[in-house]
Amino acid sequence: MNEFFHMGGYAFYVWASYGLTAGVLLANLIFATMRRRRILQLIQELTEED
Amino acid sequence: MFTFLHKYASPQYFYSWSANWQKWSSVIAVLLMSVGLYYSLLNSPADYQQGETVRIMYVHVPAAWLSMFTYMVMAAAAIVALIWRIKVAEIMIGQCAFIGASFTALALITGMLWGKPMWGAYWVWDARLTSELVLLFLYFGVIALSGAFEDERTGARAAAILTLVGIVNIPIIHYSVEWWNTLHQGPTVSKFDSPSAHPSMLIPLLLMALAYKAYFFALLFKRARAELIFRERNTSWVKALLKESV
Numbered sequence: 001m002n003e004f005f006h007m008g009g010y011a012f013y014v015w016a017s018y019g020l021t022a023g024v025l026l027a028n029l030i031f032a033t034m035r036r037r038r039i040l041q042l043i044q045e046l047t048e049e050d
Numbered sequence: 051m052f053t054f055l056h057k058y059a060s061p062q063y064f065y066s067w068s069a070n071w072q073k074w075s076s077v078i079a080v081l082l083m084s085v086g087l088y089y090s091l092l093n094s095p096a097d098y099q100q101g102e103t104v105r106i107m108y109v110h111v112p113a114a115w116l117s118m119f120t121y122m123v124m125a126a127a128a129i130v131a132l133i134w135r136i137k138v139a140e141i142m143i144g145q146c147a148f149i150g151a152s153f154t155a156l157a158l159i160t161g162m163l164w165g166k167p168m169w170g171a172y173w174v175w176d177a178r179l180t181s182e183l184v185l186l187f188l189y190f191g192v193i194a195l196s197g198a199f200e201d202e203r204t205g206a207r208a209a210a211i212l213t214l215v216g217i218v219n220i221p222i223i224h225y226s227v228e229w230w231n232t233l234h235q236g237p238t239v240s241k242f243d244s245p246s247a248h249p250s251m252l253i254p255l256l257l258m259a260l261a262y263k264a265y266f267f268a269l270l271f272k273r274a275r276a277e278l279i280f281r282e283r284n285t286s287w288v289k290a291l292l293k294e295s296v
Contacts (some may be wrong), residue, residue, distance in 0.1 A: 004092075008102035009267050017160040018091075021109040024156045028149065028269055036276035043283045043292065 059136045061111055061278055062287045072271035075264045079131035089254035097251075104251070106164040111239075111258040114157035116266055117185060118220055120150035123270075124192070125217050128210035139279065140206035143213060144196040145273040149266060151189035158182055181219060188216040202281065205211035230272035 007014040051189035057063060097104035124146035132137035161179065162172040173179065192209045199205035227236045238247045239255070247255065282288045 004129075006294055007105070008096060010101060010103045010167055013103055013163045014105050017109050017163045020158060020163075023111070023267065024113075024152050028152055032269055032272045032276070035273065039276050039280045040292075043280065043282045045290075046283065048144075 051093070055130070055134060055136065059130075059138045061285070064138045065275060065278060065287075065291075068271045068275055072268055072275070075271070076141050076170040079261055079264035082264060086175050086257035086261050088255055089257060092253050095250055100168060103164060106160055107251070108254050108258045109175055110157060110160040110164055111255060112262040113153050113160060114182065115259055116262045117150055117154040117182070118223060119263065120146050120153060120266060121185065121188075121217070121220055123215075124150060124213050126151055128213040129212045131206055135203075135279065137273065139205075140279065141274050142202060142205055142278045143192065143209050144272065145194065145270055145277065147192040147209070148191050149269055151186060151193065152209055153262075153266075154182065154186040154189060158186065174233055176232040178223065178232060181223040181226050183233050184219050185216075185223060187214070188219060193215070194291075197225050255259040259291075 005011060006016075060066070086108070090105055094105070094108075095154070096102050125142055127142035127146065129141040130136050131143060151287065158179070161182075164175070166172045191212055195212055196202070196205045196209040199208065226235050239252070279288050
């Protein structure tokens, strides 16, 4: 198991790559969800003004 | 073609069929990503020269492929938006640019993390790296242009034109490793004869590449659907839709 995390001495490069990939995938999902929520909220506000 | 396009791309119809597409591409993305990660991290060999760093390939190469694939989708949307002025296509341009920029940045950064241990430097002004960096700036340009006009449809047209001008960069990225004698390695998968990667590495690579593509479509539909109801907020179908869901 330790060997797996050690990645033949390249742990930093390998895990940083996978970590950043996970980060980009998650961030995209979170942004899209937040944007959708914001849009629904905006529409609500705009219609209330009318 | 024209009637077909108009039917499937009418905002209301798009909103209804894309719900299923979003759902299924999400499911496929999660499945492929799980299997792909299992192969990439646990069930594939270390390279005889590069050791364990070869595992970076399974997240780096699919990101780089997706960065170009997204551009092609964006260019297709740009053509449709310019010729037929289809709203859904106009929306797609801006959404593609956001997703494309994030994956281009990811390809560049994971490439740097692979370059440092293998080449000895995080960055070199190699043709492949430089043209991929240009791609990132093109995406930034498209994002900036889409939002630069009071009228979002004018913004979309400007962004569409920039997209089509910038498409010249795509073959440059693809052939850069053949046209210039550079540090970045040549293609191993997309060669006309049989690919030179061993199946034990090719399988995780292709699984991850497909997972990224499915994820892209899930994300694109999610973003486009939200943007669409915002732009169509004053139409009767959106009002009816929102009344239903609230």
